[in-house]
Amino acid sequence: MGLLLAGLSLAFAVPEARAQSAASPDLLRQQALALEQQGQFAQAESIWHTLLTQNAKNVEACAHLGLDEARTQNYPEAIQYYRRALALDPSLHGLRLDLALSYFKMGKFPQAIPLLAEELHQHPGDLRLTILLGMAHYGAQQYDKVVPYLKAAAAKEPQSAAIRLPLAQACLWSRQFECVLTTYKQILALNADSAEADMLAGEAYSAQSNTPAAIRQFRAAIQANPNLPQEHFGLGYLLWTQRNYAEAEEQFRDELRISPDDGQSLAYLGDTLMHLGKSDEARASLERAMVLKSSLELAHLDLGILDVNAGHDSAAVAEFHAAIQINPKSTDARWRLARLYQKMGQHQKAAAEFAIVSKMKRESAQSLYLKMAGSHEAQATARQKDATPQ
Template sequence: MLFGTAAGAFALALTTMAQTNPGQVAFSLEREGKLTEAEAAWDALAKQYPTNPEPLAHMGLIESRQGHYAEAIKYYDRAMALNPRMPGLQLNLGLAFFKAGDYKRAIAELDPLLKAQPDNQQLSILIGMSHYGLEQFSEASPLLKQASDRDPTNLTLLLTLAHSCLLSHQYPCVLDAYHRLVALNAESSEAHMLAGEALDEMKDSEGAIREFRAAVATNPKEPNVHFGLGYLLWTKGHDPEAAQEFEAEIANDPHHLQAMLYLADTEIRMNKMDDARPLLEQIQKTDPDIAMQHLDLGIVYADEGRKQDATTEFETAIKIAPTNVNAHYRLARLYRSMGMTAEAKVEFDKASSLNKAEDDRLLKIMSTIPAGKK
């Protein structure tokens, strides 16, 4: 967004310095875009004047302009050791860390600068995006909100803020961003999807479905829009309509594994085992480590009388997801049908124990809620 500003300000500061020292030729080469020759000239000066940070800082800038951030950081670090107060140097070092994906060190360099300049838009964005990159969404959101408030028409920034708020469970923030997004772009399907996800987390399933329907109507080709609507319909037991949405997502993206998985599960719920099996077997070839796929394939095989194959699938599902009650229960029933009563009892007991543990967990939560709020 604004990342070029730091390098420009830094170069401007160095221009003045270069005009008053032997770096004029090196700087002229750099300004003309002759980066290889310029870096060689600065390198010669760095050796001639080992206590002067300017040649090293220029070499870092040249490497950064070429996308060689690891090399740039080395030069900036050497310059910082000589003069940590050199104008623009710490900012460019933090920027290099950011562009290299080392967000933790970027924050360490940039945060002191933001404390000294709390209204600096570029620093707010850089540090906010660094927290976002580290999945520290609670820390990212207030910085991104400040930046978005200063630049209210920046859709990219507003969408990033909305995602950060969603991922840190700040749902009122998501809905506020949604209203602002719609005001800027009434045809934003992603805005409707964000609102739908927030409403779903707030247990407003009807509102969530309404927003995802709006997203589909706005842009039926938006990635994941049909899957999101299909999933919400699946959770409500609206299987035929959910299947249509999963099929629409697969039409948009033939390699969408989640849409294939939930379509297969929906087909099983509608007793269309023959339709579910090829989907599940295709998923298994692509990603064999999905518990739900093994569970559903076990259900299909058991329905077809392939008991040994079903046993293998249920056991695999349990290995991947040991707390899956349904997998233990179905394996127990299968063992019992095969006359393996001892093994069946073990699985029934596990399923019962897992159910009780979940009931106890919910009871503990409920017991902490004041009576008037239950």
């Protein structure tokens, strides 16, 4: 029975293929378009393949085959057809945008950006293209280039918080802090309980070293939505910087209730517990953090400190070296390692580490001085310019 059915299928398929090849290209084209309108994409695709076999330079067939592949999310194949069509006729309407969208949906943002930029150049002010180009730069982590596009889109969509959230994030990550706070206020006007916006404002204040304001914003975020990932960690970290270890512990534990495998929260919880004198709990938390994320400088440093306190000098040396390997500019790890070498009687090694620490501190002081001098010079130039008659 199976062989009979297979034979019948082949018998019907051969005349159908012959009928397609015998039909005129124009008739086949009309059939393919009609099938697409009816949602019969597989049948339409078969006809477009026939047309492409008849004429390898059939631009429309290439474009429609790209569209059919994109519909099934087979973007690599769609891109090949779109590129082939674009090489044959760069002026075909919508082709460049279709290619850009396939790149975008694959996460290949650098390839999508020039295509979207050219489309926007040809259609200035188009809202959809403006958002797409902004988000393509966002996906490519080119945050400074995101801001003008999403600002323009937000201006055209005054009621859209969805545009303003990535805009605020791009402003934050490109260190445009006033832009973050301005956008934050716009989001609050649309949604007074936006925990995400409160967090972004908190991060902006933190980056500006305005810790009290940052803490207020993170508390507001938690009040708006106590289950948002990273908000408890953000508040805990700020409290940790203020040495408010008791409350920081609560926040890190709250974060771990939401994200039990967050290695960073475990590391900071371990450090906090160590400062609170809970050495056993601290070690357990730090070791768990290391299992989840071995490249944590803080965890290695703290385990080294705990090892020193427990008299496990060799283990402490290994932990301090691991911390230094992750961050060669860590003066704290090097200083502790030098002290440990001194205690162990390894005076040459201790002297070498102390010398490195001393050099790093001198270089840091010189860098700070030059930065401050440059800032004062820029301010003086600005004052002189303001005082100059126009």
